[in-house]
Amino acid sequence: MSTHATLIWLPTIPSMRVLVAEDEPKMARLLRRALTEHGDVVDVAANGPDAVDAAVASQYDAVLLDVMLPGVDGFEVCRRIRANGVWTPVLMLTARTAVRDRVRGLDAGADDYLAKPFSLDELLARLRALVRRGSPERPAVLVVGDLAYDPASRRVTREGQEVELSAKELALLEVFMRRPEQVLTREQLLERAWDMAYENRSNVVDVYVRYLREKIDRPFGRASLETVRGLGYRLTGSR
Secondary structure: OOOOOOOOOOOOOOOOOOOOOOOOHHHHHHHHHHHHHHHOOOEEOOOOOHHHHHHHHHOOOOOEOOOOOOOHHHHHHHHHHHHHHOOOOOOEEEEEOOHHHHHHHHHOOEEEEEOOOHHHHHHHHHHHHHHHHHOOOOOEEEEEEOEEOOOOOOOEOOOOOEEEOOOOHHHHHHHHHOOOOOOHHHHHHHHHOOOOOOOOOOOOOHHHHHHHHHHHHHHOOOOEEEEOOOEEEEEOOOO
16 A cells, blocks of 8 residues: 655745844843744844834834833834834733733734733744734825824824824814815714714714814914804815
8 A cells, every 4th residue: 555645835934133122131032032043133122212213223024012111111112113104013012911001002003912921932923924914004194284194103283393182182183184175064073083972962073173273273373174154064274
């Protein structure tokens, strides 16, 4: 009786250049060794500012980012590198497993989140999955006249001057800026910037439009957020 060997094809995984941002020396050494054994090139940053500088200055295939870094924490590191236009995949590592912490990491721009203690096999698998996906495309900056909003960094500027807005003010402004010169009813604004718990007859839209005007218009002598009587509101770049 003849026997036949079964050939299993395994894809060749190219080496990566990885930035490991980890202040715990033992963990940093462990991660460096695990990655270099797989043929990867590894740089280590032991604090938040160094991690930002390295990620911005060099081109990496992935960043392993610990949350509890000295100087600035991992959440802020992620925000800063995204604000600098760096879209390298980021895998956050942390012993903090609360949902709110995972949400903070993802909102800061991380692509995945792995809780400590973790399996090195799982870490390597997740890392390579992120690299296969590639860097996400940077969201376009929205511009209406001299008003600009960067959805990635959640930064608003007018005449080059930064404008501080609350989360809900940002949500409402984004609705307007994605539909410039278009009249939007209160119902449309409620649907896009609030959840279903709000009643359509609520005056919350009028209140937040007033807040926005106080921040994006009046300090700059503008009247770009217009009331269209009987219909709703419109953001224009011409006033």
